[in-house]
Amino acid sequence: MPNPLSQELRLQGLVKQELELKRRRRLEFHPEVEARYEQDEGPSRRRWLVRGGVVGLMIWNLFVFNDWFMRNDQFGAVLSWRLLMTAYGACILTAIWRNWVSPRAREWILAGALPMVMLCACVILRLTSNEMRMYDPFVFSLAFLVINISLPLRFRQALWMSGITLPLTALSVGTDERLPEQARIFAIGLMAGTTLFTLQACYRIERSSRYSYLLRLRETLAFRAAERRADGFARLSQTDPLTGLPNRRAFDLAMPSRWQEAALTRRWLALVLIDVDNFKQYNDLYGHPAGDACLKRVGEAMREHLPPQAFLGRIGGEEFAVLVQADSAAQCQRVAEGLRQAVEAMALPHGATERGVVTISLGLALRSPSVDGRADSFMASADAALYDAKHRGRNRCAQASNYGDLEAPAAARAGS
Numbered sequence: 001m002p003n004p005l006s007q008e009l010r011l012q013g014l015v016k017q018e019l020e021l022k023r024r025r026r027l028e029f030h031p032e033v034e035a036r037y038e039q040d041e042g043p044s045r046r047r048w049l050v051r052g053g054v055v056g057l058m059i060w061n062l063f064v065f066n067d068w069f070m071r072n073d074q075f076g077a078v079l080s081w082r083l084l085m086t087a088y089g090a091c092i093l094t095a096i097w098r099n100w101v102s103p104r105a106r107e108w109i110l111a112g113a114l115p116m117v118m119l120c121a122c123v124i125l126r127l128t129s130n131e132m133r134m135y136d137p138f139v140f141s142l143a144f145l146v147i148n149i150s151l152p153l154r155f156r157q158a159l160w161m162s163g164i165t166l167p168l169t170a171l172s173v174g175t176d177e178r179l180p181e182q183a184r185i186f187a188i189g190l191m192a193g194t195t196l197f198t199l200q201a202c203y204r205i206e207r208s209s210r211y212s213y214l215l216r217l218r219e220t221l222a223f224r225a226a227e228r229r230a231d232g233f234a235r236l237s238q239t240d241p242l243t244g245l246p247n248r249r250a251f252d253l254a255m256p257s258r259w260q261e262a263a264l265t266r267r268w269l270a271l272v273l274i275d276v277d278n279f280k281q282y283n284d285l286y287g288h289p290a291g292d293a294c295l296k297r298v299g300e301a302m303r304e305h306l307p308p309q310a311f312l313g314r315i316g317g318e319e320f321a322v323l324v325q326a327d328s329a330a331q332c333q334r335v336a337e338g339l340r341q342a343v344e345a346m347a348l349p350h351g352a353t354e355r356g357v358v359t360i361s362l363g364l365a366l367r368s369p370s371v372d373g374r375a376d377s378f379m380a381s382a383d384a385a386l387y388d389a390k391h392r393g394r395n396r397c398a399q400a401s402n403y404g405d406l407e408a409p410a411a412a413r414a415g416s
């Protein structure tokens with residue numbers, strides 16, 4: 001299955017092509033663009049058609065007053081034809097409204113309304129004996145106006161249905177001997193002219209709505225692509241390329257939000273600054289590439305140890321930082337000590353440390369944040385604690401304030 005990104009890029013290319021090739025003159029897009037057109041515009045077109053159809057049916061039925069005065073003798077029969085057409089229209093509109101039919105079928109079914117309306121109108125005209133009936137055919141043009149323009153039909157369907165309906169209606173009116181000849185000629189001429197003009201308008205409406213859709217789609221796709229690029233840049237600018245962990249910039253952004261989160265949930269927030277012990281010597285002993293690999297492994301070991309919601313970033317050369325929430329100070333201390341153990345447990349050989357393996361020193365600062373409190377001294381506290389851990393002999397976690405030193409377990413120190 002193609003991924004959404006490549007699909008969008010392909011669509012972007014197709015839209016560009018459509019705009020360049022002026023294919024829009026054919027009132028049909030490339031199938032993929034056409035599918036997207038229906039997806040984006042279909043629901044609003046359905047709503048519009050249903051609304052327009054309901055208004056059209058209301059107008060159609062308002063003529064019942066006219067029937068009462070003009071065709072009183074045949075009122076029952078005329079009313080039946082009106083109701084038949086209304087029922088037919090209601091079925092079509094329900095099918096469109098409930099989306100029971102495909103987009104293509106929707107357009108053709110709707111277009112079928114034009115010959116149906118004209119059929120009913122011609123039958124009603126035949127049923128009428130009143131001398132005022134000669135004015136009836138002049139109203140026929142109204143159907144072309146409403147259906148071809150007001151709805152409007154799509155141009156292809158409008159062309160076909162008008163092409164079928166106009167000659168048949170003209171035949172019916174033209175052969176109606178009870179109509180004066182001049183009225184017949186004039187009514188047919190009016191219908192033909194109306195059909196022509198409404199078809200032209202129908203074409204222009206569809207063409208310009210398709211063209212403006214293409215422009216909108218082009219903008220939407222370009223905007224999405226720009227957003228994706230911006231997201232990518234933001235991710236890159238906040239990621240350390242060596243370890244794939246968040247970098248200092250990401251840490252600076254995370255700090256205030258983590259602070260607020262902890263304040264709102266009334267939990268402890270721990271900041272742990274971590275420094276790889278004697279890392280300069282590691283580089284000197286094993287080379288810079290090995291140093292890089294070591295930093296990656298240290299990052300991975302700590303990430304695995306931390307809960308998923310904890311922040312872990314590489315904020316400097318061989319310096320990492322952790323932000324983690326906990327329910328108690330003791331829990332924070334356990335997390336920090338766990339990090340130290342996790343790195344030591346990797347047992348990466350290091351000829352210049354006491355234990356003979358890569359170890360880390362940690363400075364832990366704890367806060368119980370308040371919403372309007374400030375994190376200003378947080379970093380300085382953790383930094384001071386880290387300094388303390390280094391001075392006390394490395395491979396340990398020291399804690400800022402008066403919580404005391406979190407010693408490495410006795411067993412670990414015994415082996416050093």
Ligand SMILES: Nc1nc2c(ncn2[C@@H]2O[C@H](COP(=O)(O)OP(=O)(O)OP(=O)(O)O)[C@@H](O)[C@H]2O)c(=O)[nH]1
Pocket residue numbers: 242275276277278279280281283287288289290291292295316317318390394
């Ligand atoms: N391989 C590698 N080395 C780095 C990188 N960034 C910083 N370093 C090295 O990390 C070393 C840090 O050395 P120092 O700040 O003296 O600290 P240290 O040797 O770890 O000593 P202590 O921190 O006191 O235990 C320097 O030699 C840097 O060149 C990196 O991305 N890759």
